[in-house]
Amino acid sequence: MITVENLSKSFLGDTGPVVALEDVTLDVPTGTITGVVGPSGSGKSTLARLVALQDRPDSGVIRVDGFNTAALDPRRLRAARRRIGVVRHGDLLPQRTAAGNIALPLEQAGVDGPQRREKVGTLLDLIGLTDKAAFYPDALTPGQQARVAVARALVGDPGLLLADDPTKDLDPDAEAGVLTVLDRARAELGSTVLVVTDDAGVVRRIADDVALLEGGRVQESGHLLSLVQDPGSQVAQALLPAIDAPKSAQARHDRLAEVVLVGFAAVGALLPEATTRFGATIAVVGGGLTRIGETPVARFLLGVSGSHADQALAWIGERGGLVRQRATGPQGIVAA
Numbered sequence: 001m002i003t004v005e006n007l008s009k010s011f012l013g014d015t016g017p018v019v020a021l022e023d024v025t026l027d028v029p030t031g032t033i034t035g036v037v038g039p040s041g042s043g044k045s046t047l048a049r050l051v052a053l054q055d056r057p058d059s060g061v062i063r064v065d066g067f068n069t070a071a072l073d074p075r076r077l078r079a080a081r082r083r084i085g086v087v088r089h090g091d092l093l094p095q096r097t098a099a100g101n102i103a104l105p106l107e108q109a110g111v112d113g114p115q116r117r118e119k120v121g122t123l124l125d126l127i128g129l130t131d132k133a134a135f136y137p138d139a140l141t142p143g144q145q146a147r148v149a150v151a152r153a154l155v156g157d158p159g160l161l162l163a164d165d166p167t168k169d170l171d172p173d174a175e176a177g178v179l180t181v182l183d184r185a186r187a188e189l190g191s192t193v194l195v196v197t198d199d200a201g202v203v204r205r206i207a208d209d210v211a212l213l214e215g216g217r218v219q220e221s222g223h224l225l226s227l228v229q230d231p232g233s234q235v236a237q238a239l240l241p242a243i244d245a246p247k248s249a250q251a252r253h254d255r256l257a258e259v260v261l262v263g264f265a266a267v268g269a270l271l272p273e274a275t276t277r278f279g280a281t282i283a284v285v286g287g288g289l290t291r292i293g294e295t296p297v298a299r300f301l302l303g304v305s306g307s308h309a310d311q312a313l314a315w316i317g318e319r320g321g322l323v324r325q326r327a328t329g330p331q332g333i334v335a336a
């Protein structure tokens with residue numbers, strides 16, 4: 001179990017100190033995937049280096065299995081580092097096969113042959129590369145190499161799997177393959193995973209929890225599916241489809257409302273049912289549909305017309321849709 005409390009870190013830049021992280025506290029619940037997402041320069045890689053115990057904070061504490069790592073002697077610090085499986089890109093040993101690369105940390109730890117083979121076999125299966133066990137890195141695609149790097153980081157059963165930008169430079173298929181592996185590590189091995197990325201799509205695809213980092217500070221954090229249903233959430237703004245409807249389209253309706261719908265039932269059935277029940281005309285004027293993990297989530301700008309338009313919107317709200325009316329009159333919240 002790794003905890004991160006009140007971390008701050010500055011560097012000396014060309015024109016003075018640069019604050020990379022300021023008072024960052026992060027909860028990475030056991031057995032979940034937490035995504036830290038933020039723009040370039042927000043401090044993500046600095047945070048990843050500190051969590052990997054490759055660098056020290058100016059202040060704040062990182063605890064591994066309850067121990068404050070700042071107070072550990074060099075031997076214990078090395079042991080704490082081994083509890084964190086860091087996915088390292090592009091440094092597979094070219095003279096070792098895929099299996100040999102995955103096995104290396106076990107060899108270094110003195111694990112015997114049969115145990116090594118069993119563990120490496122399990123991980124090759126997890127990353128879908130059992131048939132490529134004897135291939136050398138240069139015979140693997142970049143996506144396959146990235147999956148081998150994840151397996152190597154997992155081989156010591158780390159308390160935390162840490163991946164800084166795990167889909168960097170990969171094409172969409174290879175990216176999906178790496179994210180599937182991280183997802184399977186959580187689901188099948190019970191791994192606790194921290195992913196640092198500037199790609200909202202990575203967070204949408206695999207994260208249970210999210211922290212939004214900006215200017216070295218955590219702006220918002222929490223359970224992803226809860227945050228997207230929070231009308232004031234910056235995470236929702238960053239991760240849900242943008243609402244971009246032309247003014248002319250907006251003018252044609254009695255009511256305009258932003259609606260967030262979560263889950264198959266809500267996304268598939270609420271709007272058609274509201275149409276039938278209230279005799280309203282409901283048009284999707286803007287926004288779109290996405291997925292958070294396996295859950296479909298829609299953010300639409302709806303144009304609603306008819307004498308029961310308000311009732312239709314209130315009814316959608318009562319059934320769990322988050323409805324914010326943008327009205328042609330004064331703006332108000334119909335239901336939340």
Ligand SMILES: Nc1ncnc2c1ncn2[C@@H]1O[C@H](COP(=O)(O)OP(=O)(O)OP(=O)(O)O)[C@@H](O)[C@H]1O
Pocket residue numbers: 011012013018019020038039040041042043044045046047198
């Ligand atoms: N070794 C360093 N020396 C000086 N400044 C640094 C150093 N490392 C990071 N910084 C600065 O700290 C801030 C945070 O950098 P960091 O690399 O952690 O951000 P990031 O979110 O990972 O960005 P990117 O996605 O572009 O890698 C930036 O202003 C960066 O220029």
